[in-house]
Amino acid sequence: MLPRVLSLGVRRGPLTRRPGTLRGGFSLGKVVDDRWYCGSGVRPTSGCVPFRTRNRAPHWQDSGSAWGRGYKYWEEKLSEIKKKIQSVLPGTSLHPLYDSSHLPPDHSDVVIVGGGVLGLSVAYWLKKLEKQRGALRVLVVERDLTYSQASSALSLGGIHQQFSLPENIHLSLFSASFLRNINEHLAVVDAPPLDLQFNPLGYLWLASEKDAAAMENNVKVQRQEGAKVCLMSPDQLRNKFPWINTEGVALASYGMEDEGWFDPWCLLQGLRRKVQSMGVLFCQGEVTRFVSSSDRMLTKNQKEVKLKRIYEVHVKMDNSVEYQPVECALVINAAGAWSAQIAALAGIGKGPPDTLQGTKLPVEPRKRYVYVWHCPQGPGLESPLVADTSGTYFRREGLGSNYLGGRSPTEEEEPDPENLEVDHDFFQDKVWPHLAQRVPAFETLKVQNAWAGYYDYNTFDQNGVVGPHPLVVNMFFATGFSGHGLQQAPGVGRAVAEMILEGRFQTINLDSFLFSRFYLGEKIQEDNII
Amino acid sequence: LSSPFSQSLRLVAPIGNRSTRGIHQLGGAVDPESSQKKRRTMLQYLSDHFYDVEFLRGYFLQNKMDKVHQKNRSFAHLEETHGPNNAGAFFILKQGGAVKFRDKEWIRPDKYGHFSQEFWNFSEVPVEAVDASDCAINYEGLENLHLLKELQSLSLQRCPHMDDWCLSRLYPLADSLQELSLAGCPRISERGLACLHHLQNLRRLDISNLPSVSNPGLTQILVEEMLPNCKVVGVNLAEGLKLGPEEQPQDTDRPIPA
Numbered sequence: 001m002l003p004r005v006l007s008l009g010v011r012r013g014p015l016t017r018r019p020g021t022l023r024g025g026f027s028l029g030k031v032v033d034d035r036w037y038c039g040s041g042v043r044p045t046s047g048c049v050p051f052r053t054r055n056r057a058p059h060w061q062d063s064g065s066a067w068g069r070g071y072k073y074w075e076e077k078l079s080e081i082k083k084k085i086q087s088v089l090p091g092t093s094l095h096p097l098y099d100s101s102h103l104p105p106d107h108s109d110v111v112i113v114g115g116g117v118l119g120l121s122v123a124y125w126l127k128k129l130e131k132q133r134g135a136l137r138v139l140v141v142e143r144d145l146t147y148s149q150a151s152s153a154l155s156l157g158g159i160h161q162q163f164s165l166p167e168n169i170h171l172s173l174f175s176a177s178f179l180r181n182i183n184e185h186l187a188v189v190d191a192p193p194l195d196l197q198f199n200p201l202g203y204l205w206l207a208s209e210k211d212a213a214a215m216e217n218n219v220k221v222q223r224q225e226g227a228k229v230c231l232m233s234p235d236q237l238r239n240k241f242p243w244i245n246t247e248g249v250a251l252a253s254y255g256m257e258d259e260g261w262f263d264p265w266c267l268l269q270g271l272r273r274k275v276q277s278m279g280v281l282f283c284q285g286e287v288t289r290f291v292s293s294s295d296r297m298l299t300k301n302q303k304e305v306k307l308k309r310i311y312e313v314h315v316k317m318d319n320s321v322e323y324q325p326v327e328c329a330l331v332i333n334a335a336g337a338w339s340a341q342i343a344a345l346a347g348i349g350k351g352p353p354d355t356l357q358g359t360k361l362p363v364e365p366r367k368r369y370v371y372v373w374h375c376p377q378g379p380g381l382e383s384p385l386v387a388d389t390s391g392t393y394f395r396r397e398g399l400g401s402n403y404l405g406g407r408s409p410t411e412e413e414e415p416d417p418e419n420l421e422v423d424h425d426f427f428q429d430k431v432w433p434h435l436a437q438r439v440p441a442f443e444t445l446k447v448q449n450a451w452a453g454y455y456d457y458n459t460f461d462q463n464g465v466v467g468p469h470p471l472v473v474n475m476f477f478a479t480g481f482s483g484h485g486l487q488q489a490p491g492v493g494r495a496v497a498e499m500i501l502e503g504r505f506q507t508i509n510l511d512s513f514l515f516s517r518f519y520l521g522e523k524i525q526e527d528n529i530i
Numbered sequence: 531l532s533s534p535f536s537q538s539l540r541l542v543a544p545i546g547n548r549s550t551r552g553i554h555q556l557g558g559a560v561d562p563e564s565s566q567k568k569r570r571t572m573l574q575y576l577s578d579h580f581y582d583v584e585f586l587r588g589y590f591l592q593n594k595m596d597k598v599h600q601k602n603r604s605f606a607h608l609e610e611t612h613g614p615n616n617a618g619a620f621f622i623l624k625q626g627g628a629v630k631f632r633d634k635e636w637i638r639p640d641k642y643g644h645f646s647q648e649f650w651n652f653s654e655v656p657v658e659a660v661d662a663s664d665c666a667i668n669y670e671g672l673e674n675l676h677l678l679k680e681l682q683s684l685s686l687q688r689c690p691h692m693d694d695w696c697l698s699r700l701y702p703l704a705d706s707l708q709e710l711s712l713a714g715c716p717r718i719s720e721r722g723l724a725c726l727h728h729l730q731n732l733r734r735l736d737i738s739n740l741p742s743v744s745n746p747g748l749t750q751i752l753v754e755e756m757l758p759n760c761k762v763v764g765v766n767l768a769e770g771l772k773l774g775p776e777e778q779p780q781d782t783d784r785p786i787p788a
Binding site for chain 1: 574577578584587588591592595669694695697698699701719720721722723724725727728744745748749752753755756
């Protein structure tokens with residue numbers, strides 16, 4: 001009898017695996033008293049959902065008759081044994097009856113919400129800059145590992161330095177040097193090198209008479225910060241790119257170096273591969289709840305504030321009601337277009353308006369269309385990404401006379417971000433007229449394809465949010481970049497990692513991107529967003 | 531169905547490695563095609579099973595990369611004392627390439643890397659031509675070439691670290707550069723060739739034997755269109771045609787996902 005019972009207890013099979021709050025050490029109980037199998041009323045009933053998968057939940061109650069005090073006695077004994085084992089072998093989970101390999105670990109130093117380029121970049125720099133190998137345990141929680149709706153994968157992959165803010169210029173310059181040496185930064189022994197497919201053709205921004213002065217100013221700032229940007233007059237423009245109609249153009253700025261576009265999927269997969277080799281854990285699931293403690297504190301002006309600290313993140317597993325609480329020291333909100341929801345879960349924005357507690361994260365999803373068209377007479381091999389005075393943009397794609405582009409809608413035309421359906425009338429009415437006006441060859445074009453993606457649009461000032469929240473002290477942001485998150489991800493990841501590990505920004509000073517600007521009302525406007 | 535292994539072997543382009551062997555091997559490691567030639571070596575087996583071996587291999591790889599960066603450090607500090615031409619020439623000679631000052635003979639290092647020091651006296655003479663074949667020049671090293679304001683001919687044949695980023699950095703030479711050879715560079719693709727449109731004074735461009743260019747024939751035509759005053763040489767059009775029918779049956783053999 002005993003050997004059979006032993007094997008039953010040890011083996012994981014359909015008989016013994018049972019959803020529910022089974023405790024470790026159960027097999028021991030069976031060995032000691034195999035009456036359990038004959039007892040009728042004590043079997044745990046399955047289907048008790050929602051359930052917790054950890055042993056903290058109350059055990060099912062002993063109904064008494066068959067076991068009486070004996071069961072309780074063994075129960076106490078067992079938990080004593082378990083405690084001993086856990087003190088001897090910390091970190092091992094003793095769940096012989098329950099397969100928990102699909103669950104994330106029950107504790108992690110840093111939980112990164114969002115496995116897009118920004119989240120992975122933070123993970124990469126955290127592991128890269130940690131003082132001791134393996135000092136940090138990092139978990140990346142991603143809702144959809146196929147990235148079907150992720151902005152990282154649907155992005156056009158452009159990189160340029162023609163911003164109006166020095167911080168953005170620095171971030172893009174840093175990213176350009178990161179991407180240039182991507183096979184050194186993201187090198188994994190024995191893995192094939194990454195082919196980023198970088199097109200170094202630059203961005204060409206056109207400005208009307210009204211905006212020419214602002215452009216001149218911006219280029220001055222850009223050149224001061226080290227970007228290689230030159231100004232062009234309409235005549236020079238006509239000489240260089242004869243296919244452009246310069247009507248209504250007063251000035252153009254053209255990026256000579258470190259500008260162009262690349263394959264975002266390659267960067268995403270490269271980062272994923274690298275951080276996995278560095279020991280970062282991945283989990284497909286959704287963050288549903290933050291458990292936090294709060295302290296009341298008084299400010300200098302005798303105002304009471306509540307400081308919150310998240311100590312547990314509930315990760316709901318994909319396609320299941322099962323969830324795992326993950327104890328953590330830090331949470332990084334890199335959920336892109338959905339980061340406001342994550343912030344709200346942590347209680348950010350729940351409070352009286354016009355207070356710091358009541359300040360919401362002003363990031364929302366905005367739908368943007370990208371159209372692909374074919375035009376045999378279109379601009380040739382040398383054509384850069386052209387951003388027109390009207391906000392329309394296009395670039396060449398491959399060698400087969402294909403082009404892709406789009407336009408950011410105005411505030412009133414903003415489409416419903418509920419789904420990712422493409423509005424083809426938008427191209428007919430709002431994009432094509434401008435394209436054909438700027439490049440006459442585009443009068444005869446044929447739309448081949450189109451897709452839509454989300455911007456993590458910061459409605460406050462179209463700039464990123466980086467660094468800790470002032471009240472929820474262990475939530476860090478890396479979000480809100482309104483369409484240029486992909487190209488700035490390497491720099492932002494490093495900045496967040498430095499903030500966590502060193503307590504301040506070191507490489508690039510991003511103090512102006514802190515959350516507190518929303519409360520203080522300090523807008524840092526970025527002009528060049530397409 | 532042919533196995534992917536034999537297929538990839540056929541695709542690998544032979545890369546000449548002569549003088550700077552270690553650096554060439556590294557170039558191969560970064561080159562996308564040669565990685566498919568992955569074999570199960572003993573070392574690989576060990577690094578799959580022991581963290582220490584993996585760590586050591588990562589360390590050596592890093593070391594090799596650092597060596598390339600060291601070779602491509604900026605020589606701009608020599609500009610003040612010896613003039614820009616000498617600084618640029620010294621950089622090329624240190625790399626193992628050859629330089630030609632105007633109205634002088636080619637200066638070329640011998641197989642031990644020694645070269646005559648007489649060029650230090652030519653500080654007033656501009657450098658006319660540079661032959662940097664088989665050199666480990668990368669993006670950072672190109673900054674030293676920008677010192678040569680009157681460079682007319684530049685050969686970057688078979689440079690393992692020349693990539694598309696580097697080609698976007700040739701535009702400061704646009705005023706003088708007339709001849710450019712990129713033959714045999716394993717990492718240059720059509721994406722980088724597109725930004726040679728800055729070099730409007732170019733008379734001759736050699737883009738033969740570039741394994742990363744996907745459509746050599748089409749690319750040559752488009753480059754010729756982009757640079758109308760330039761003679762683009764090197765792409766053998768027949769080669770592109772021959773590959774076509776060979777590739778097609780492979781595509782149809784591939785199982786179509788339901």
